[in-house]
Amino acid sequence: MGAMTASSGRRVLLAAPRGYCAGVDRAVIAVEKALEQYGAPIYVRHEIVHNKYVVQTLEKKGAIFVEQTAEVPEGSIVMFSAHGVAPVVHDEAAAGKLATIDATCPLVTKVHKEAVRFANEDFDILLIGHEGHEEVIGTSGEAPDHITLVDGPDDVAKVEVRDPSKVVWLSQTTLSVDETMETVDALKEKFPQLISPPSDDICYATQNRQLAVKRMGEEADLVIVVGSRNSSNSVRLVEVAKLAGARAAYLVDFADEIEEGWLEGVTTVGVTSGASVPEVLVEQVLEWLSARGFEDVEIVKAAEESITFSLPKELRRDLRAEAAALVEQRAAAGSAAPSEK
Numbered sequence: 001m002g003a004m005t006a007s008s009g010r011r012v013l014l015a016a017p018r019g020y021c022a023g024v025d026r027a028v029i030a031v032e033k034a035l036e037q038y039g040a041p042i043y044v045r046h047e048i049v050h051n052k053y054v055v056q057t058l059e060k061k062g063a064i065f066v067e068q069t070a071e072v073p074e075g076s077i078v079m080f081s082a083h084g085v086a087p088v089v090h091d092e093a094a095a096g097k098l099a100t101i102d103a104t105c106p107l108v109t110k111v112h113k114e115a116v117r118f119a120n121e122d123f124d125i126l127l128i129g130h131e132g133h134e135e136v137i138g139t140s141g142e143a144p145d146h147i148t149l150v151d152g153p154d155d156v157a158k159v160e161v162r163d164p165s166k167v168v169w170l171s172q173t174t175l176s177v178d179e180t181m182e183t184v185d186a187l188k189e190k191f192p193q194l195i196s197p198p199s200d201d202i203c204y205a206t207q208n209r210q211l212a213v214k215r216m217g218e219e220a221d222l223v224i225v226v227g228s229r230n231s232s233n234s235v236r237l238v239e240v241a242k243l244a245g246a247r248a249a250y251l252v253d254f255a256d257e258i259e260e261g262w263l264e265g266v267t268t269v270g271v272t273s274g275a276s277v278p279e280v281l282v283e284q285v286l287e288w289l290s291a292r293g294f295e296d297v298e299i300v301k302a303a304e305e306s307i308t309f310s311l312p313k314e315l316r317r318d319l320r321a322e323a324a325a326l327v328e329q330r331a332a333a334g335s336a337a338p339s340e341k
Helices: 022-038 052-061 087-095 106-120 134-140 153-158 177-190 204-217 232-244 279-290 319-336
Strands: 011-016 042-045 063-066 077-080 099-102 124-128 147-150 167-171 222-226 248-252 268-273 296-301
Touching (some): 022 106, 106 167, 124 134, 124 177, 204 268, 222 232, 222 279, 232 248
Parallel strands (some): 011 268, 011 296, 042 077, 077 099, 124 147, 222 268
């Protein structure tokens, strides 16, 4: 990184990479494409990604976000969010005669497949993650009889398994790398034969964004993380910044949430954004800081990202026609029932 500018003594360290990861980009585009192809409304089970701005923007275009599959009218199109869903949700959609689009991040799908494989081999699976998070609920639903949730190092003491020689750990993709490995170390101490997954479950984007924040935190007096409070990876970035040495770190959805008092005595501000945050929100934060004398911006680059994911295959089909056909099948079955008695 370059030297501090002599003119103002105030600078911004801008993390790279930041913002949208490939899975989020795919999910958001999937909603937009579905609206273009099939027209509104497109129902989405849970927030497509954890970002207030993204959800509000898609709602204005005709997306309707629901908490339960049962809220979606028969014969409609429903999309599953990037966080993934349990198999029972697919069953609910089929029972409700709904056409579905699965926008689950491929990296989350990988964890689901690992859970199914290890369960089929009769392993006890220790899933490191936060209770109640949609991704954890979805993964746990793949093998509920084999999965035990471990919510951080403090949970390890109460973990029990059937056979210590047949136990494996998996993790939520959006956790802090350091905290996850601390939990893994504690688990290995208790279960020396613990098996690690074939590849790291924590996604590349989460790791890269945390690495950039670690480098920023060493020099920044203040770190501003753009992201929503229900975004696990955004919350983790605040924690990582503080652990890296930043005097203060805050999470904001929008630039107007920044408080003037945060800048008192500050000469270096670090700025980054969670993996579900569009760049426009970061630009607004930079404009807010520039208006207060923080005009010099230096990039803190931790990694290059070139990964992209293809859109859900369902977008290549006529889902409105499929949904209508499902409703017709149910109606025909209903009208045929009396004559069969």
